[in-house]
Amino acid sequence: MPSKTLKNNKRSLTTLAKTPTGISGLDEVTMGGLPKGRPSLICGGPGCGKTLFSLEFIVRGAQEFGEPGVFIAFEEKADELATNVASLGFDLEKLQQEKKLKIDYIHIDKSEIEETGEYDLEGLFIRLGHAIDTIGAKRVVLDTIENLFAGLSNQAILRAELRRLFQFLKDKNVTAIITGERGESSLTRQGLEEYVSDCVILLDHRIIEQVSTRRLRIVKYRGSLHGTNEYPFLIDEDGIAVLPVTSLLLDKEVSSDVVLSGIDALDKMLGRGGFFKGSSILMSGTAGTGKTSVAATFADAACKRKEHCLYFAFEESPQQIVRNMRSIGLDLQRHVDKGYLQFHASRPTLFGLEMHLVAIHKAIRNFKPSVVVLDPITNLITVSTISEVKSMLIRLIDFLQQEQITVMFTALSLNNVIDQQTDEGVSSLVDAWLMIKDIEMNGERNRGLYIMKSRGMKHSNQVREFVITDQGLDLIEVYVGPEGVLTGSARETQMLLEETGEVLHTHAVGRKDREIVRKRKVLEAKIESLRSEFESTEEELNKVYIEEEIKRDVQQQNRRKMSDIRTGKKAAENERSQSSQKKKK
Amino acid sequence: MAKEIYELRLYIAGQTAKSATALRNLKKYCEEHLLDQYSIEIIDLLKNPQLAEGDQILAIPTLVKKVPEPVRKIIGDLSNEEKVLVGLDIRPRPSAN
Numbered sequence: 001m002p003s004k005t006l007k008n009n010k011r012s013l014t015t016l017a018k019t020p021t022g023i024s025g026l027d028e029v030t031m032g033g034l035p036k037g038r039p040s041l042i043c044g045g046p047g048c049g050k051t052l053f054s055l056e057f058i059v060r061g062a063q064e065f066g067e068p069g070v071f072i073a074f075e076e077k078a079d080e081l082a083t084n085v086a087s088l089g090f091d092l093e094k095l096q097q098e099k100k101l102k103i104d105y106i107h108i109d110k111s112e113i114e115e116t117g118e119y120d121l122e123g124l125f126i127r128l129g130h131a132i133d134t135i136g137a138k139r140v141v142l143d144t145i146e147n148l149f150a151g152l153s154n155q156a157i158l159r160a161e162l163r164r165l166f167q168f169l170k171d172k173n174v175t176a177i178i179t180g181e182r183g184e185s186s187l188t189r190q191g192l193e194e195y196v197s198d199c200v201i202l203l204d205h206r207i208i209e210q211v212s213t214r215r216l217r218i219v220k221y222r223g224s225l226h227g228t229n230e231y232p233f234l235i236d237e238d239g240i241a242v243l244p245v246t247s248l249l250l251d252k253e254v255s256s257d258v259v260l261s262g263i264d265a266l267d268k269m270l271g272r273g274g275f276f277k278g279s280s281i282l283m284s285g286t287a288g289t290g291k292t293s294v295a296a297t298f299a300d301a302a303c304k305r306k307e308h309c310l311y312f313a314f315e316e317s318p319q320q321i322v323r324n325m326r327s328i329g330l331d332l333q334r335h336v337d338k339g340y341l342q343f344h345a346s347r348p349t350l351f352g353l354e355m356h357l358v359a360i361h362k363a364i365r366n367f368k369p370s371v372v373v374l375d376p377i378t379n380l381i382t383v384s385t386i387s388e389v390k391s392m393l394i395r396l397i398d399f400l401q402q403e404q405i406t407v408m409f410t411a412l413s414l415n416n417v418i419d420q421q422t423d424e425g426v427s428s429l430v431d432a433w434l435m436i437k438d439i440e441m442n443g444e445r446n447r448g449l450y451i452m453k454s455r456g457m458k459h460s461n462q463v464r465e466f467v468i469t470d471q472g473l474d475l476i477e478v479y480v481g482p483e484g485v486l487t488g489s490a491r492e493t494q495m496l497l498e499e500t501g502e503v504l505h506t507h508a509v510g511r512k513d514r515e516i517v518r519k520r521k522v523l524e525a526k527i528e529s530l531r532s533e534f535e536s537t538e539e540e541l542n543k544v545y546i547e548e549e550i551k552r553d554v555q556q557q558n559r560r561k562m563s564d565i566r567t568g569k570k571a572a573e574n575e576r577s578q579s580s581q582k583k584k585k
Numbered sequence: 586m587a588k589e590i591y592e593l594r595l596y597i598a599g600q601t602a603k604s605a606t607a608l609r610n611l612k613k614y615c616e617e618h619l620l621d622q623y624s625i626e627i628i629d630l631l632k633n634p635q636l637a638e639g640d641q642i643l644a645i646p647t648l649v650k651k652v653p654e655p656v657r658k659i660i661g662d663l664s665n666e667e668k669v670l671v672g673l674d675i676r677p678r679p680s681a682n
Contacts, residue, residue: 107641117606117664120644123637128636152644152660300614418621425587577622 002066016223019067019139023053024365025242025358029227030218034199034521039166039176041190041196044203049214050179051076051234053083054141056239057177059090061139062100069139070131070174071103074147078103088239102131108151115153118452121161125168135331140176143153148188166195187219197283200223204230213352216242225537234362237304239305243358243524254278259371259406261299266434266476269451271458275432277370277402279455280397282426284411285436288469291410292316295373296332297407297473302371303335310369311343312360314379318343329471342367348379353392356380360396376410377426390426399430414557436466439487446487449475465491533584552573591615591623591673592652596637598630598645607646610663618675625638650674 018032027033034040034057058069073081082092095101104127122270145162152158163356169176178196180188187193200219205212215230217454233242238469257276261267267274273280283296285291296309300572302309313321321343322332335341344363348356364372374396380389393409400407411426414434427433433452438445447466451459464475479486480495485496595611597604610665615623621678630637630645640649644660650673670676 106643108643114657114659114668115661116659116668116672119601119644119646119661120603121643123596123642123647124643124644126598126630126634127637127642130637148643149607292674327645 001486004218011434017223019061020065021057022064023056023195023240023242024362025233026216026240029216029231029242030199031225031227032177035221035224036175037173038198038200039171039196041180041188041192042201042203043180043182043193045182045205048182048203048205049233049240050203051081052088053145053240053438054143054177055085055090056088058101058139059085059092059095059173063093067138068100068102068135069141070128070137071101072128072131072143073103073105074142074144075110077105081241085484088237090239096139098572099135102135102137102486104128104131105211105484107266108147110151110250110450119154119157121148121165121345122156124161125165128165128168131297131485138174140172140174140392141179143179144178144181145178146180146188146192149190162192162195163390166313183253193220194262199224203233208352210350210567213354215354232352232358234355234358236362238360238362238366241358241362243459249438257405260301260305261294262297263466263475264475266449269460269462269464269475270432270454272456275406275454276456277406277523278401279431280400280429281408281434282315282405282411282430282433283408283434283436284413284427285447286413286438289436289438290466290473291330291412291436292321292375293325293468294407294436294533295375295410296321296330299341299373300325300330300332300335300373301342302369303332303338306340307371308339308367308369309335309371309373310363310367311341311373312363313343313375314348315343315376327470328468328473347569348382353380357396361399364400364403364405372400372405372407374409376412378382378412390429393426394429427452437463438467439485441462441487448478448485448487589622589653591619591650593623593625593673594626594628594640594649594651596628596630596640596642596645597650601645604646606664608649609663610666610669611648612664613673614666614669614673618670650671 017036018030018034019036020027020033021030042053044050055071060069061067061069064481071081073543076084078092085092092103096103106124123224128140131137147167148158148162149155166176167180178192180190180192182202183189183191187200187202197220199221202219204215204217206215208212214233214235216233217230218226218228233240233243235566238271255277257277258272259279260274263271281292283291292315298310299311299355311318311321316324318336322336332341336343342363344359346359350356351359360374374520377389377393380392397407410425410432413549431456435450435452437450438446440446447468448463451461452464462480463478463485465478467474467476476491477484479491587674593611593615595604595608597607611625615625628636630642636642640647640658642649646660646662648659650657650659650661654675657672657674659669663669667676
């Protein structure tokens, strides 16, 4: 990394200057690269990648850092080397023509050589010096210098000359790699490590349970901090990729941006309307619950936003996924064609877990996606134990979070309690955990989706029915009633039932209303008749009163008349007043 | 075989004591065994470093016998006459070796 070199240069008074190797991951492990201007030793057994390692150092130097390099080959001829690494995309011929690289093949054939008396290896020095000077090399590789021991028999001279050689390399101020075959009891067969004491890197190629894993360890790095673990590395079509296992500082940046899941209803269940960018999402569920569909929808949504998405499939081939997702209305092929979506399908057993991690790292570095899907992680357990898978995922999540990549894992959980532990093992690492459960009822299986957790945001605590339709995925509110949670046809039946009830109810209400109206009418009629009855009674009573009054009046008149007749005096007067009284009435 | 001209090249790097010894020894053997039958070319790699590659020179001094075939290299100051003569195929190789 150029920035790291800069940093180191600034502090060159206190710390060792380093030369970046350009080998992905190694510079992180060595905190900047190999010691600048000093020889480093790379040792390991046959076939562990020493030559490739050192050649990549030279090629990367020439291509990426503008540092020409010299490759002194004791084992393979220049054209053999060129053929061997052509598959990695290293064009040695071209680099040589551009004077960025010089490959010098040194052939030692014991049968041709007779030794008599004193000699030195000045010829080698001159060749090396000449090669360095002609292209202004900053990097040198000697592969494998131990071959000198096979060709020349005078050990005393050789050892003295080797010591001089390393001093010579230091004087030339080139960063050198010396490779050495691993010895029985020492790091190298000829004890080269005693000459090269600045930096020693050990490569190893181990087979555990029939799965081969290449590992790299920095045995020694004088004057510098370095990772001390064994780091797995991978040789593939792009060269070597080393994976720093424990760069686990919890100091990554966090984002409050939200990434949509592609399922509207799911986004609504989450307090922020989606997942946080750079978070990790675990999607677990039993077999056939639609985990892959959710993951594919998630990927599809990212591609529709014109973001890059990387899909690691450990179970199905890309073609299979594309075909299957068409049935739910997702056209993934379109995204693949446009370059938004990339599939990486591999069987978990293809190589070890660490290798998978390295491969994932590399693919992510190359494609620079904003969304990554791993489907399913549980299959990885077939090549390793749960705890190893967990530790791998920790590192993966860590890496992804650093790169601000949102990742969705799918995990298969089995229908028992033990499986929950698998989930939990991973679930403590992830930021959001969705779980699809089978809800079995009335002879049918329905899917219920829960959000088990979602760090940093509110989320719905309710189960939703997860339905897969021709148009995609959707979540439906389940029916929660006195009979419990109803899904599927039970939910529909219940809804129908409720609808019918409603209609009946309205009908019943209507009828009652009408009855009341009728009752009121009857009542009103009754009231009317009672009133008229009352009126007639009243009239009757009045009649009696009037009659009685008239009777009384008539009696009084009669009495007066009688008395008048008796007196005979005031008869005329009385008669007058009597008649006026009558008129009043 | 005896009539064949020996083409010899001696690679040196500057005028060092070892180079001088080698050249002196070589001339002596040639005068003794290959009179008028040899040519010696001295190549100073300090002056012509690019020539080191052609004959795969590592050690200094190196004596290369180009002709007659096969090509042979003898490294060192040539102090062991027997070895040099065997190396140059002037004497047959000891069968025990």
